[in-house]
Amino acid sequence: MLSKGWFKIICIFTLVSTTTLIFFGCGAKQQKPAAGAQVKAMAAIQQDTPLIFEYAGEVKGTNEVAVQSRVSGSVVDKYIHGGEQVSAGQALYRIDGGNYISALNQAKATLAQSQAQLSNAQQDLSRYTQLINSDAISDQTYTNQQQTVAAYQAVVEANVAQVNKAQKDYDDTIVRAPIDGRLDVNDVATGVYATAGSTTLVTLGTVNPVYVQFSISENEYLKFNKIFNGNFIGKEVTLTLSDGSDYPITGKIAQVDRSMGNGTSTGTLTVKALFNNPDTLLMPGMFARVKLTGETVKDAILVPQRAVQQLLNKSFVMIVGDDGKSVSRVVTLGPKVGSYYIIQDGINPGDNVVVEGLTKLREGVPLNVTTVTADQLGLSLTSGDNTSADAGTDNNADSDSSGSGQNQ
Incomplete structure (x- = not known):
């Protein structure tokens, strides 16, 4: 018969063995091979x-003009606000015309005086014509009078030109839009002194249609030359805007530069595609991605x-x-x-x-x-x-x- 001590040892050994079997059994189950990746x-x-070639492009106006005054003077009136759409011939600014109206009046007065002198000389010549027919005056006197009339006539013509110039200068005190387009917001304010042919009052550009300008490499030019039989003009292109949206109107290639790099060492050819822009969504200076479809890989x-x-x-x-x-x-x-x-x-x-x-x-x-x-x-x-x-x-x-x- 076992003593109490041995009985306790046997019980502890049995408990440890059972726990070990349970532990390793669970471990074996956890190490079961996992399913596939x-x-x-x-x-x-x-x-x-089809291969679609994509290029970084920049929107440019088809026509951009720096509006300058043809006469010098202070800006006394401003008829527009920056960013407006204007029409050709629309008044934009008025230059102080005080000096120009004075010059016009002076030119008109000088013209009137020369016209009066011419009229008197012509009347004398008419009278001399009657007298020479009756041998009342010498041929020399008649010839001298003819020359006097011609001289006065030349003076009148010169003074007419002066009046026309003075009138044009006065008319040019109103600065008008040379083309249809949208004004830049950086326009000058009233009071600025404008120097003729130098001071830019405002910049005006056409916004419909617009160009999108991009460049292609020499290898791409040679490739497209084969695909398009040497004629890029008129090929359709599409446009993706900077936010990832597609511009809804298809454009066409309108201009191709005459040389690679155009005086630079970039070795690229500049191309311009023309896009209608009825809602003026495209603005000069914007960047977009131009897509041009090339050959089709079978x-x-x-x-x-x-x-x-x-x-x-x-x-x-x-x-x-x-x-x-x-x-x-x-x-x-x-x-x-x-x-x-x-x-x-x-x-x-x-x-x-x-x-x-x-x-x-x-x-x-x-x-x-x-x-x-x-x-x-x-x-x-x-x-x-x-x-x-x-x-x-x-x-x-x-x-x-x-x-x-x-x-x-």
Whole structure:
């Protein structure tokens, strides 16, 4: 028969053993292999794809004029407010005309005096004509009178010119708008002294239509020259504003510069597209993205930009293998088109490309795949993909051609 001491030892040993079995049993259950990595994937797309080239552009007025007075003097009246829309010929300012009205009156008086002298000389010549017919005066006297009339006639003509000039100077004390357009807000105030041909009273510019100016690289120029058979003029372009909205009116290329760089070393060609601007939404100085459609790539294979990872100058795409595990593919990137890259090599049409869940995802990992569509991801062929991939690497590879343009 066991003593009480031994009985206590046996009980403690049994309790410890049972607790250990329970603990390790629970641990074994917790270390059960986890399900596959949670990812989202979509099928690579194959379709004919137009290349859309995008450029940074600046809105410019089609006509801009610095309004200056043709006569000097103090501004005594102002008929407009900065920012107004005005019409050609509309009065903007009035210059003090005191000196100019005096000069006009003086010129008119001088003209009247010379006209009176001419009239008297003409009357004498008429009388001399009768006298010479009767041999009452000499030929020399008659000739002298003819010359006197001619001299007075020349004086009258000169004085008429002086009156016209004085009248124009007086009329020019009213400064008028040379074109239809909108005034700048930086206009001068009443009391400012305006120097003729020097002082800018206000700047006036046309706001409908407007130009959007952008630059293309030499390589892009050569490419477009082939695509458009050497004629850029009239090609349609679209515009995306700085807030990401699309301008609703399509523009057309209206001007192409005559030389690369136009005297600078940038090696770019300046192009202007003309846009109607009936609601004056586009204002000179605004920046926007100009989109120009180029060639169409036949049967292009497209994958979302967010699916592309880069490491050591190589580009990778993770796909879902036939066995449900992740497979890494090295790919050759083509141009960007909206939210996608054109893949030149490494992906086949229909391959399931991982687009979300790329963080720390390695090759050969079992995947738990949720299939998604381009619409669900908000992808588009016309606008870029603003959602960064979660790959932990730089996946914004830039495969654009050299120059200012970017395929979108």
